[in-house]
Amino acid sequence: MAAPANGTAADAAWAPHLASAPGAEVVVDAVGKTFRRGGRRTVALSGVDLRVRPGELTCLLGPSGCGKSTLLRIIAGALAADQGTVTVGGRPVTGPSPDRGMLFQTPMLFSWLTTRNNIAFGPRAQRAAGLHERDDPELDEETTALLERVGLGGFGDAFPHELSGGMRHRAAFARALASRPSLLLMDEPFGALDAITRERMHEFLLDIWEQHRITIIFVTHDIEEAILLGDRVAVMGGRPPGIGEVIEISLARPRHATDTDTEAFLAVKRRIRAALRR
């Protein structure tokens, strides 16, 4: 579990988290999933192959019902595939693991815990399960560092209902990071936020990702969001649903919301539009 730290001095305060969790490679091999409700069978996914390189940010893009959330849940281990296999960091996925952090549209913080205790929930639960032996002072120090990292330094003792929408998302982010995941799975995480807060969350996400290079799979139905964030965009759709084209986004980083009307950006957008039609 412990890998050599490769963070900078500035990271040292919270270095144990991400610096020690290099991105994992994700391999999805011929995955299929069929839901049965009553006598009806719905094929949600069929023959999905996807390889996500270590430290890469891949977006899954497609319309509602294209199976992108299903695929994400299978990778998370929250849902079992009917066919095919998923491996993360070389290990087959058989169930949920703190190594694979998840973030959804609703932050789903534990409403009875302060921000600080929300963030410490994962490490404490893992300690109860005997996965590590870090003691409370150590966890406390890590939690404080994470709070600072996500800009909630003064809100460690606040309860979720006392935080704004963006703050709740950042707290959920910190909670996922506290488990030192090597892969973050994000299912339209900023879909419910207003445009301005959303833009800030994009910058925040990229900032964390660029410093620490964990692997991220990001589900969205927003083409511009996919282009702004992704190294690659996997376009999903079709009948039965699966991954169509995987498009490399070679636009230079950092990418800004203001770049969305440049010719290069529009060209990528047109290409993805065409892939979505197919």
Place this chain on the structure above:
Amino acid sequence: MSLWSTLPPDEQLLTEPADEADLALVGEQDERADLAAYRRERRRARTRRLGTGALGLAVLALLWQLIATLINDPVFLPSVSQTAASFAHYFGRPYPSQGKPLWFDALTSLRRILIGFAGGTVIGVALGAGMSASRVVRHAIDPVIEVLRPLPPLAFIPLFIIWLGIGEMPKEVLILIGVAPIMAVVTVAALDEVPEDLRLRARTLGASPRYTMLRVQIRAALPGILTGMRIAMAGAWTSIVAAELIAATSGLGYLIMQAGDYLNTALVFSGIIMIAIIALVLDACLRGLLLLADPSRRR
């Protein structure tokens, strides 16, 4: 000063959760939004609300005193001061003379309530947990509860007297019978309401199924269960006083009945006020627990 703290306190009280999120987003503009100031303002709003509530009670007492003075017939309607004097007089003196003082009757009723309520809560929560965990248990118990729940517990009084005699037991069982089905129903609802996603979140954070059940599912259901206890407690008072009116030789219901028979109206009021005080204190205890369990209600 944060934007939050400059909002009029009434705005904060009346907003729906959705609006609250919007307000919170306004707060987001100000990254220095100050948690301590926000909480201080909320505390101030709460104090103001309590003050208004006390004012309401004071107005009620004033009206009562005014009407009683106009009627000037202590048997029909004793004044506030007459009732207070009666309360003070009989608090430590037996009524009727072979009976017990007010404080003793109050303790008797309180003991019956607490024993019956505790038993009913334990049984109800256990049933509810079983029903939430197992479909078979749910389908088996659900119709039983649905049949029992609408029945007024008072209808069982003669049965309990036949089966359990006239001691304390039938009164406690009466309370229990009223509380248990309510607690079973609210427990099932509270546990069912915990979103699947919340449990999944705990699991992806490395929590074992057992840890998730204890620290997330049951914990998340706790406020709902406590709210159910407040509802059940109100019902318990109805049952116990009615039972004491009909079939008892002690307790506040018995005292009120006796006082009424002898046209000691001031003492009837004293008994009623005693019930109000105890019920208020018990509810305040449950409310306190609820606030501990659910920080979002601390407003």
